[in-house]
Amino acid sequence: MTPSGPPMPASDTEDGAAGAPSPAEIHRRVLAFWDAQRIPERAVPGAPGGPVFRFAEGPPGVNGPPHLGHVEPRTLKDVVLRYRRMRGHAIVSAMAGWDCQGLPVELTIEKRHGLKSHREIEAFGVERFCDECRAAALEYEAVWREMSQQLGFWLDYDHPYRTMDAPYIESVWWALKSMFDRGLLEKGHYVLAYCPRCETTLSSHEVALGYAETTDPSVTVRFPLVDDARDLLVWTTTPWTLPANLLVVAHPDLEYSVVRTGEGRDVVLASEAVARYFPGTPEVTERLTGRDLAERRYRPPFDGAGPGPGRYRIVLDGFVTATEGTGLVHCAPSFGVDDYRIGLREGVGVSDPLDSRGVFGDALPLVRGKGFKQADPILLADLGARGLLFRSETLRHTYPFCWRCDHALLYRAIDSWFVRTSRLTDALVRLNAGTTWIPAHLRDGRFGNFLTQAKDWAVSRSRYWGTPLPVWICPAGHATCVGSFAELAERSGAPLPEPFDPHRVTVDRIAVRCATCGAAARREPYTIDVWFDAGSAPFAQFHYPFEPSAFDPRTPLDFVSEAIDQTRGWYYTLLVIATALFDRPAFRNSLTCEFLLEETGRKMSKSKGKVLEPIALLDRLGADAIRWLFLSQDFTSPVRVSETTLERAGNRTLGTLRNAVAFHLGNARADALPPVREVPASSDLLDRWLLSRVAGTRTAVTGGLESYDPRPAAAAVRDLVDDLSTWYLRRSRPRFWAPADHPERRAAHATLSYALAEIARLAAPLVPFTSEWIYQEVTELRFADGSASVHLGGWPADTGRYDPVLEAGMRELREIVEIGRELRHRAGVKARIPLAELVLFGAPSSALAPLGPDGEALLADELNVKHVLRVPVGSADRYPEVDWVLRAGEGGPIAAMPRRPTPALLEEGLAREVARRLQQSRKEIGLRLLDRVAITVSLTGPLYEAVQARRAALAEDLLADPFEITQETLPDGPDVRRFDVDGLGFSARLVRVPA
């Protein structure tokens, strides 16, 4: 099957031999092509008349530049969208989106001007403050846009939705009013993390940023029972909350002991805690359960809260444990989530002695004017003086601090508007059950669990730069929720200013008439949680319901994709809002990636070390290297990323592919062979095999992307590229050296040309830059025709060329090749020396059979044997170990090879060795393929015999004219080279012959 004759000019043309351009060069060339031909603009919406694919971009917060972690989910989104476009869907919608408002943006501006409190912001000017927030958001939007475009993440960046734009805010108002009308938006009290220095609540995400080790008091206080000679022992790490104490909580089923202390009154505590407080054998006078203690009354440690119905008694709750403390829990409803819940249930009201700056007021003269933490030692000293301090220690633990000003936070109940999510729990769970997640465990695991315990959602914020809460309160306390700008104008009785900017400065000035009583009402001075903005994206991006649009209130999104943190973020608010407004899920399919970790395994976003800056990396490595890194790993687990992994990612599969393409282009261009687009009809075994592999890969990639999982798609492409390079191409090389009009050359060229173009199309969603480059080059469009981008073409059709029998046969063949190599290795006979035969025993040849004689020829050629013999299993005794190397299997030997070549074959091998050295020398002295050369070669003994016998054939192979053979020693000279073949020396003089 190997054509004889001289090697043909292959890659040795102007740019052919240079190999493939670098990934960064491909990246730049493709970006320039897309830009010049406006290809993203044409591709982004998908096919206008095609089936609708519903998608929404989760808006990233533009309060800082993107980091590498943001690149991962953007890659995943892009893969799915590109696939859908190639399948002819209309994408509704591909709008880029930006989350422009909220505390994070405000913090940027506060830092810029050193603002630290509401007072300072108001002195600075709220309007100016908001203007700067808006400008900062736009500034960062530009950086994000740049990064996204460099990544090849195709969205409509020219018409993005921004959560700060007036139409968007109007849609959010509509949503809020819809909830208000259904009783789902209400005002109440809620326990939230609060920074007294910044005078604002913090989101849980911000709280998580500021945990730090600290030392706090750990004190056990006596709460004397009323009309009883015993004291309750109560443990706390926040003495400053004791003045707000209203209840003590016990567990109904826990056992409590009364212990004689020796000094002072007897004390009550959980039996489990006795050993911790009383080492040795304390005298227990009585045992009782929590239930027995219920409703006993006690005297509070301070009288800061004053009297009230039901206060200062023991109540029961299951949350109490005795693993820490005394099993009797001090309950200050203002200052804890459980405290608040129990206080509400018991109807005791709240007591909050602190002002907005966390300073004690007049209710307790002892600590008047003191900050809450400053009050601790004063309060403890007072308890001690009154004999109520049973034990006073300190505790090292983590406690939340404000991540901006380092001030200790406190949890406190404050006025807040909230969405009554707890009333939607059943619907949330029911609607979530019908969604599909990758990875699957999230649906009922982390996300589903979260839904079952959905708490009411505090949506109001005491801040400035955000969507204003559209609720006005009249003096009688009636709330009026405004759901549109028109309604606002109507209720205020005056036209709105033009242009109308619905932010605080403007909206706060507008008074509306109360919808209930007609009195003048003032707006509640809150903005809303930015997560409500983001969760409104599916409809608010269309200004629904104020303008006609492609938004369909009945239909969920087909697909969303974000990183894992969004289970509690965007995914959650999407579902809550979709459930409340439309009673349907927000999306059908979610593809969720884990976070990136830096080299050491730490979370990247918390990294203080070397920052991997995405735009610089994209520019240096090309986007596909980074995309491929994410796609070829299991992104549902945390992925470690470093400079090294990033650089490697682009080399393995993509580098091999680039090399294969460069090889093809060199061959094709040398003889001006035209690109082939139709499925070639070659009957060649390797050609049919490659076409089958391409067809099978199409099935695998299609299947993966249909189910929103890029992982199997990337794996299938990787395996195909590997097979193409290491088997098809290597085995087909001789055919590419045949003359241009030779049928074998034609068939190989057609197959490779077609296959590479198909691979480009299949890989286009994954690695759009490399694919575009391959497609343009292989099809010889050469970046000239904008309408012929691989991304504007359709998805490859099924060619029907998948042939499982053929593929199984080839797998078998390749296994035999490995066995044969092993046998050669053990015999110590190089691949270059021909051997007489490879003997295959029985069974292994069965899968091989369908490959026919071509298969055996391929096997013989690959293993450099003259014949492949198939013999029955039982005939191993014909191949004695002394002459043969045998490969053993379970049922006896599998294959055998002669231990050494025959003299004739050995001579052939020697001639081949000489030829190889001379070919290598041709190359080293800079000859091109068709250059002629004058060779004088000096050899002796068996080398001389071997070369002399094949003189004509060697001269032709080497393009040597004249080709002189001598047994005399060549004198040293600049053109003379000396060689050694297995201990036999020879030398040669090579001189270029001018054309």
Added chain:
RNA sequence: GGGCCCAUAGCUUAGUUUGGCUGGAGCACCCGGCUGAUAACCGGGAGGUCGUCGGUUCAAAUCCGACUGGGCCCA
């Protein structure tokens, strides 16, 4: 304190759903090979207590439990 995920060679990992024949592969390393893809490609070698312990089973990387370590979320 509760929940979810993870642990396989120095590194990156396949295999775990559905238990089964010597646990595959890539990078790096050592040795060898390659007649024009040579910063490519091929073969061989070395390197694994499949995190630990226990259980189920004829049989466990795979199923179950506990523990240890890592990541994330919640409190």
